[in-house]
Amino acid sequence: MAVTQEQLAQRSGNRCELCKAGNGLAVYSVPQSGGYPNADVLLCQTCRDQLESPAQMDSGHWQCLSDSMWSSEPAIQVLSWRILKRLSGETWAQDLFDMLYLDSELLAWAEAGVIPDAGELIIHRDSNGVQLQAGDNVVIVKDLDVKGSSLVAKRGTVVRGISLTDNPEHIEGRVEGQRIVILTKFVKKSS
DSSP states (O other): OOOOOOHHHHHSSSSSSOOOOSSSOOEEEEOOOOOTSOOOEEEHHHHHHHHHGGGOOOOOGGGHHHTTOSSOHHHHHHHHHHHHHHTSSSEEEEEEEHOOOHHHHHHHHHHHHHOGGGSSSSEEETTTEEOOOOTTEEESSSEEEEEEEESOTTTTTHHHHHHHOTTTTTEEEEEEEEEEEEEGEEEEEOO
Protein backbone atom coordinates (compact mmCIF):
# COMPACT_ATOMS: atom_id res chain seq x y z
CA MET A 1 0.00 0.00 0.00
CA ALA A 2 1.51 3.32 -1.10
CA VAL A 3 1.88 6.06 1.47
CA THR A 4 0.72 9.53 0.44
CA GLN A 5 2.79 12.68 0.81
CA GLU A 6 0.29 13.95 3.37
CA GLN A 7 0.79 10.81 5.49
CA LEU A 8 4.57 11.18 5.23
CA ALA A 9 4.34 14.86 6.17
CA GLN A 10 2.29 13.96 9.23
CA ARG A 11 4.74 11.17 10.20
CA SER A 12 7.76 13.47 9.83
CA GLY A 13 6.28 16.66 11.26
CA ASN A 14 6.52 18.18 7.75
CA ARG A 15 10.33 17.92 7.82
CA CYS A 16 12.89 16.02 5.74
CA GLU A 17 13.21 12.60 7.37
CA LEU A 18 16.99 12.65 7.00
CA CYS A 19 18.20 16.22 7.60
CA LYS A 20 15.08 17.83 9.13
CA ALA A 21 14.94 20.66 6.53
CA GLY A 22 11.46 22.08 5.99
CA ASN A 23 11.55 23.20 2.35
CA GLY A 24 11.40 21.46 -1.03
CA LEU A 25 9.85 18.32 0.42
CA ALA A 26 8.79 15.47 -1.86
CA VAL A 27 8.28 11.72 -1.69
CA TYR A 28 11.38 9.62 -2.37
CA SER A 29 11.05 5.87 -2.96
CA VAL A 30 13.97 3.96 -1.54
CA PRO A 31 15.42 1.92 -4.45
CA GLN A 32 15.80 -1.86 -4.39
CA SER A 33 13.07 -2.31 -1.80
CA GLY A 34 12.40 -5.88 -2.92
CA GLY A 35 8.70 -5.36 -2.33
CA TYR A 36 9.28 -4.14 1.22
CA PRO A 37 6.19 -2.20 2.32
CA ASN A 38 6.50 1.49 3.14
CA ALA A 39 9.64 2.17 1.10
CA ASP A 40 8.66 5.84 0.68
CA VAL A 41 10.16 8.67 2.72
CA LEU A 42 9.81 12.46 2.71
CA LEU A 43 13.05 14.18 1.70
CA CYS A 44 14.16 17.72 0.91
CA GLN A 45 15.56 18.67 -2.50
CA THR A 46 19.17 18.66 -1.22
CA CYS A 47 18.96 15.09 0.10
CA ARG A 48 17.20 13.85 -3.07
CA ASP A 49 19.78 15.53 -5.34
CA GLN A 50 22.70 13.99 -3.47
CA LEU A 51 21.13 10.52 -3.44
CA GLU A 52 20.45 10.72 -7.18
CA SER A 53 23.98 12.00 -7.97
CA PRO A 54 26.32 10.14 -5.60
CA ALA A 55 29.41 11.71 -7.17
CA GLN A 56 28.19 15.08 -5.86
CA MET A 57 27.73 13.92 -2.25
CA ASP A 58 28.70 16.50 0.35
CA SER A 59 29.79 14.57 3.42
CA GLY A 60 29.20 17.57 5.68
CA HIS A 61 25.49 17.55 4.85
CA TRP A 62 25.14 13.95 6.01
CA GLN A 63 26.34 14.50 9.58
CA CYS A 64 22.62 14.87 10.28
CA LEU A 65 22.45 11.06 10.14
CA SER A 66 23.71 10.91 13.72
CA ASP A 67 20.07 11.62 14.67
CA SER A 68 18.00 10.23 11.80
CA MET A 69 19.72 6.81 11.72
CA TRP A 70 17.88 5.99 14.97
CA SER A 71 14.47 6.41 13.30
CA SER A 72 11.98 3.60 13.85
CA GLU A 73 11.12 3.73 10.11
CA PRO A 74 12.87 0.90 8.22
CA ALA A 75 13.27 2.98 5.03
CA ILE A 76 15.12 5.71 6.97
CA GLN A 77 17.36 3.11 8.62
CA VAL A 78 18.18 1.60 5.22
CA LEU A 79 18.94 4.99 3.63
CA SER A 80 21.12 5.94 6.62
CA TRP A 81 23.02 2.64 6.33
CA ARG A 82 23.60 3.14 2.57
CA ILE A 83 24.79 6.74 2.94
CA LEU A 84 27.09 5.94 5.87
CA LYS A 85 28.50 2.95 3.97
CA ARG A 86 29.20 5.24 0.97
CA LEU A 87 30.92 7.79 3.23
CA SER A 88 32.80 5.24 5.36
CA GLY A 89 36.13 6.86 4.40
CA GLU A 90 35.18 9.71 6.75
CA THR A 91 35.98 8.91 10.39
CA TRP A 92 32.69 10.28 11.72
CA ALA A 93 30.69 8.30 9.14
CA GLN A 94 32.55 5.06 9.92
CA ASP A 95 31.89 5.59 13.65
CA LEU A 96 28.15 6.02 13.01
CA PHE A 97 28.10 3.08 10.59
CA ASP A 98 29.69 0.86 13.25
CA MET A 99 26.92 1.81 15.72
CA LEU A 100 24.02 1.22 13.31
CA TYR A 101 22.39 -2.19 13.66
CA LEU A 102 19.94 -3.60 11.11
CA ASP A 103 18.20 -6.96 11.43
CA SER A 104 18.96 -9.48 8.67
CA GLU A 105 15.93 -8.54 6.55
CA LEU A 106 16.72 -4.81 6.60
CA LEU A 107 20.42 -5.49 6.06
CA ALA A 108 19.60 -7.48 2.90
CA TRP A 109 17.47 -4.55 1.67
CA ALA A 110 20.24 -2.05 2.46
CA GLU A 111 22.92 -4.12 0.70
CA ALA A 112 20.73 -4.54 -2.40
CA GLY A 113 21.04 -0.85 -3.22
CA VAL A 114 24.47 0.20 -2.02
CA ILE A 115 25.42 3.65 -3.33
CA PRO A 116 28.56 3.18 -5.47
CA ASP A 117 31.85 4.83 -4.56
CA ALA A 118 32.99 7.67 -6.80
CA GLY A 119 35.69 5.38 -8.23
CA GLU A 120 33.05 2.86 -9.32
CA LEU A 121 30.89 5.41 -11.14
CA ILE A 122 31.20 5.61 -14.91
CA ILE A 123 31.63 9.26 -15.87
CA HIS A 124 31.41 10.33 -19.50
CA ARG A 125 33.35 13.50 -20.40
CA ASP A 126 33.37 15.45 -23.65
CA SER A 127 36.46 16.72 -25.49
CA ASN A 128 36.72 19.63 -23.03
CA GLY A 129 36.40 17.44 -19.93
CA VAL A 130 32.81 18.49 -19.21
CA GLN A 131 30.69 15.71 -17.69
CA LEU A 132 27.94 14.38 -19.95
CA GLN A 133 24.54 13.18 -18.73
CA ALA A 134 21.92 11.07 -20.50
CA GLY A 135 19.65 13.37 -22.51
CA ASP A 136 22.31 16.05 -23.09
CA ASN A 137 22.82 17.62 -26.51
CA VAL A 138 26.32 17.51 -27.99
CA VAL A 139 28.05 18.95 -31.06
CA ILE A 140 30.40 16.82 -33.16
CA VAL A 141 33.83 18.53 -33.36
CA LYS A 142 35.33 16.49 -36.24
CA ASP A 143 33.99 14.83 -39.41
CA LEU A 144 33.41 11.18 -38.51
CA ASP A 145 33.05 8.22 -40.87
CA VAL A 146 30.38 5.88 -39.50
CA LYS A 147 31.57 2.27 -39.65
CA GLY A 148 29.39 -0.07 -41.71
CA SER A 149 27.71 2.84 -43.46
CA SER A 150 28.35 5.49 -46.09
CA LEU A 151 27.24 8.12 -43.58
CA VAL A 152 29.67 10.85 -42.56
CA ALA A 153 28.74 12.69 -39.36
CA LYS A 154 29.84 16.24 -40.18
CA ARG A 155 31.59 18.59 -37.80
CA GLY A 156 29.06 20.96 -36.20
CA THR A 157 26.23 18.40 -36.28
CA VAL A 158 24.10 18.61 -33.13
CA VAL A 159 23.21 15.24 -31.61
CA ARG A 160 20.19 15.66 -29.34
CA GLY A 161 19.24 13.51 -26.37
CA ILE A 162 22.33 11.29 -26.15
CA SER A 163 22.39 7.98 -24.31
CA LEU A 164 25.29 6.84 -22.14
CA THR A 165 26.92 3.43 -22.44
CA ASP A 166 28.90 1.22 -20.05
CA ASN A 167 32.09 2.51 -21.69
CA PRO A 168 32.98 6.04 -20.49
CA GLU A 169 34.53 6.81 -23.89
CA HIS A 170 31.34 6.06 -25.89
CA ILE A 171 27.92 7.70 -26.18
CA GLU A 172 25.01 6.88 -28.47
CA GLY A 173 22.92 9.27 -30.49
CA ARG A 174 20.97 9.77 -33.72
CA VAL A 175 22.63 11.35 -36.74
CA GLU A 176 20.49 11.67 -39.88
CA GLY A 177 17.98 9.20 -38.42
CA GLN A 178 20.61 6.53 -37.75
CA ARG A 179 21.58 5.52 -34.20
CA ILE A 180 25.37 5.50 -33.89
CA VAL A 181 28.08 5.16 -31.26
CA ILE A 182 30.29 8.23 -30.98
CA LEU A 183 33.59 8.59 -29.14
CA THR A 184 33.29 11.23 -26.42
CA LYS A 185 36.60 12.80 -27.47
CA PHE A 186 34.90 13.93 -30.71
CA VAL A 187 31.98 15.82 -29.10
CA LYS A 188 31.46 18.85 -26.91
CA LYS A 189 28.46 19.50 -24.72
CA SER A 190 25.97 21.93 -26.23
CA SER A 191 24.08 24.43 -24.11
